[in-house]
Amino acid sequence: MELSNFVRNNIRNLIPYSSARDEAGRASEVYLDANENPFPNGINRYPDPQQYELKKCIAAQKGIDTSQLLLGNGSDEIIDLLIRSFCNPGIDEIIITPPTYGMYKVLADINNVICKEVRLSADFSLNVKRILETVSGYTKIIMLCSPNNPSGNLLAIPDITTILQEFKGPVLIDEAYIDFAKQDSWLTKLHQYPNLIVCQTLSKAWAMAGLRVGIAIASREIINVLQKIKPPYNINQLTQDRAIELLQDTEGYRERVQYLLDEKEKLITALNTINVIKEIFPSDANFLLVRFDDPDKVYQSLTREGIVVRNRSMQPLCTGCLRITIGLKEENEKLISALKRYTA
Numbered sequence: 001m002e003l004s005n006f007v008r009n010n011i012r013n014l015i016p017y018s019s020a021r022d023e024a025g026r027a028s029e030v031y032l033d034a035n036e037n038p039f040p041n042g043i044n045r046y047p048d049p050q051q052y053e054l055k056k057c058i059a060a061q062k063g064i065d066t067s068q069l070l071l072g073n074g075s076d077e078i079i080d081l082l083i084r085s086f087c088n089p090g091i092d093e094i095i096i097t098p099p100t101y102g103m104y105k106v107l108a109d110i111n112n113v114i115c116k117e118v119r120l121s122a123d124f125s126l127n128v129k130r131i132l133e134t135v136s137g138y139t140k141i142i143m144l145c146s147p148n149n150p151s152g153n154l155l156a157i158p159d160i161t162t163i164l165q166e167f168k169g170p171v172l173i174d175e176a177y178i179d180f181a182k183q184d185s186w187l188t189k190l191h192q193y194p195n196l197i198v199c200q201t202l203s204k205a206w207a208m209a210g211l212r213v214g215i216a217i218a219s220r221e222i223i224n225v226l227q228k229i230k231p232p233y234n235i236n237q238l239t240q241d242r243a244i245e246l247l248q249d250t251e252g253y254r255e256r257v258q259y260l261l262d263e264k265e266k267l268i269t270a271l272n273t274i275n276v277i278k279e280i281f282p283s284d285a286n287f288l289l290v291r292f293d294d295p296d297k298v299y300q301s302l303t304r305e306g307i308v309v310r311n312r313s314m315q316p317l318c319t320g321c322l323r324i325t326i327g328l329k330e331e332n333e334k335l336i337s338a339l340k341r342y343t344a
């Protein structure tokens with residue numbers, strides 16, 4: 001089946017909004033087309049709707065072509081664009097694999113799209129057989145997260161490969177944490193799978209959560225669909241400028257990722273000495289999922305000490321679990337001291 005058969009009819013037939021800047025091109029001198037205020041202050045013009053300079057920067061770093069890129073106001077916008085491109089409200093379905101990132105279901109719910117859940121196995125691996133059995137004629141996207149949030153593990157390559165081969169529709173692999181992982185991005189396999197969509201972000205390893213830049217990387221065919229429905233000026237000028245500036249510091253980026261990976265190892269060693277901890281799950285991300293005897297009591301005790309962690313104990317397979325982000329050395333030490341006081 002053709003991938004375009006998975007696109008909603010109204011989106012396939014859509015004539016997209018064409019902004020003044022889209023039509024003008026970039027080389028002009030006098031802009032009297034967009035009813036902007038001509039007095040210069042750095043932001044009096046509409047931003048580049050195609051984010052050409054920022055995309056050039058990101059594409060060069062990832063070794064891809066800018067035509068395979070779409071930027072969103074955070075990954076959340078990209079996930080929303082995917083749902084709205086492929087899923088007819090009230091009719092179509094997506095498949096997700098809990099415990100996983102909460103926004104997939106929320107965005108499906110907002111769009112009135114059915115969200116079918118196929119739980120991960122007890123070791124947080126994919127249940128490929130059950131996922132494929134759950135696929136119906138209405139299934140339009142399978143959403144996977146690797147490394148997975150909140151469990152922290154990478155999903156196995158052969159499992160994802162089977163899904164990419166057996167399901168002919170779009171498969172999203174959310175790689176928000178891939179920069180911390182020992183494994184390569186699925187980007188390298190993009191040419192093999194026209195239905196593969198990789199989603200990355202500047203929010204985590206690149207330390208720009210406040211800017212809101214999500215990155216979709218996929219075949220030109222899929223990018224063109226998302227391109228049609230994205231809001232024309234979805235990445236503002238200040239964000240584009242600042243992201244370009246901060247992306248130059250590749251050395252600092254690598255140092256900070258390594259720092260966090262080192263801190264993660266130290267934190268694991270320290271947590272292992274704390275007796276109310278039952279289990280620390282292996283992590284390929286910048287956080288640890290940790291199982292306690294009484295997670296709510298630990299959570300409250302930490303909160304009283306001014307330390308906020310994420311209580312994931314109500315999530316499937318996560319009974320007793322708190323999710324702890326790796327912070328600065330001194331922050332991680334404060335956490336350990338607080339946990340020691342709690343146990344004492």
Ligand SMILES: *Cc1c(COP(=O)(O)O)cnc(C)c1O
Pocket residue numbers: 073074075076077101145149174176200201202203204209212213214
């Ligand atoms: C943090 C996170 C993101 C990032 O979302 P942004 O909107 O880009 O900040 C995406 N996916 C997962 C699984 C995450 O944990």
